[in-house]
Amino acid sequence: MQKKTCVAVILALVFSIGLALSAHAKPIVVKFSHVVAENTPKGKMANKFRDLVAERMGDKVVVEVYPNSQLFNDDGVLQALLLGDVQLAAPALSKFQKYTDVLQIYDLPFLFKDMEAVECFQQGPQGMKMLQSMSNKGILGLGYLHNGMKQLSSSSPLRVPEDAAGKKFRIMTSDVLAAQFEAVNAIPLKKPFSEVFTLLQTKAIDGQENTWSNIYSQKFYEVQPYITESNHGLLDYLVVTSVEFWSGLPEDVATELEDTLADALAYGNEESYNLSQQQKQMIIDSGRSEIIELTDEERAKWVEAMKPVWDQFADEIGQENIDAAVACN
Template sequence: MQTITTSKLLYALLLTVMTLALLLSGCQNRALDLEQVGEDERIVIKFSHVVSELTPKGLAARRFAELVHERTDGLVEVQVYPNSQLYMDGEEVDALINNNVQMIAPATAKMTEFFPELLLFDLPFLFEDFEQVHRFIDSEGGQKLLDKFQTDSMLSLAMWDNGFKVMTANRPLYTPDDFAGLRFRIMPSRVLEAQFAQLGAQTRDMPFSDVYAALERGTVNAAENPPSNLYSKRFYMVQEHLTVSNHGYLGYLVLTNQTFWQGLPEDIREILEETLAEVTQWERKIAAEQNKRDLERIINSGEIEVHYLSEAEKAAWREALMPVHQMFLPDIGTELLQGTP
């Protein structure tokens, strides 16, 4: 009697264990279904950039990642690394070439070594507003120009806005003579070097991540930035004067690794390209809105004295800087320069 009871108990226990195992197995299968694709199937795109997530570029990169995940059912995962988390200014291009990252969006100034025609976008007072910039980029000539920005290891996909630059310094900047002797942080660009040399200022190029400390310590005592960068990185907290000059446009070239991109399945590449085109239009809208909003925030902070150039002052700046355009005609080309507004 006791043996039969023991057998029944063992049988019941075994049945319970098997049932639990089946239930757990079912739960695991459901969890995997929710993931949609396995780790070994997922296509990972590392997107590295050097500015805040809260800037137009940072927001656009994040939106691109979210839309791609949604439209590929999780097959493509765009991992965004802002604030130089992976690579600094001088490192990200090499990282892209070596396929350590698959997308970057450097300022056009940083790519002039590879594509001299990009010097066009650094020219002072070339564009008056975003509308002129977009009209040029979207024109036949502008699209042909973007198509030229590729090498064996890099491919241009789009161009994103940041905004129009303003000047900050530790003294007021009203006239061209006010620049004499100042040390400006710049991005590596021969046009920007020439721009400030024309105004009697010195320059020092350095990674974006080092700018706040350099301004705070006085290694440099002036800079040019769109309001979105000025606000997100709090540069206005370590400068005394801001001049709203809107003297130059800052844009980004969205680049990918050529071999990686061409190796993607055609249907996936088509989704990525269509999504990027959509995000580019969205980014243009928020760039204009955010720069306007961030400039207002800087003004309202009371931390820095703000001066808007009068029409007469702007005319004097423009006259002082027009020789820079002629200096770079051999690099840019007369036809390309004449195709701008």
């Protein structure tokens, strides 16, 4: 009886120690790396996700946010994701060309009339299917985040396509964006986002394309005397993780993170619209840049000059995807 009692006591101790250890198990750490400032839609969304996870999941999961390219720039973060150095990233959609062709659709010039059309396409069957388009390369899309429509800034006024001829424009790593500027006889240069301000300030480039919030938060308007309100393209992001990390999470944790991210993205997309309007006005109020509003005739010339880019990439992107995007307009 004494032996049985002794064994029972030992088992009870082992069980209680196990409970104590599990109660103090290390949290799952999720490093979220991005390249923009915290006062942008992406920055606000990332911080909102961090705070919601802390509120809802306690010590089970800890999200660490690294803005402003503190860890990696957009060109290096996807490799870091695959190596497990970070667990979440939100590069611009243009950055995924190395991993899939279909996401190039978001770089086609003048494809989407407005952000409502973008939302229609992204939440539709083609847009949702694209979240899985890189899973065979180890990358999983979790959701889209809006930044907004892109404008053109330059050291000289841009009213018609001929005004861009011979000028150097910074672009993201995207063959579609290169073709877009080549269509108006401009010179596209693929450069990291973190270098754009210095390139503009030193006049190593003549201009760039970006949303109102990025133009404001990165102070591009301070070194670019002209901004053309072209709304010619889209700058959105894709929140991604690695298939290896996500599939290794307990099912309940993955589900809760996915639901929390959806709420953070909804918040970020609302902030995107509000910030875009506010920061456009702040740029106007600064008096540092002249905002050029295109007439219908001038805009039509840009559309006509850049429209051939659609046909150039239709085979890679899929004509059915382009047609679905146009239908959303």
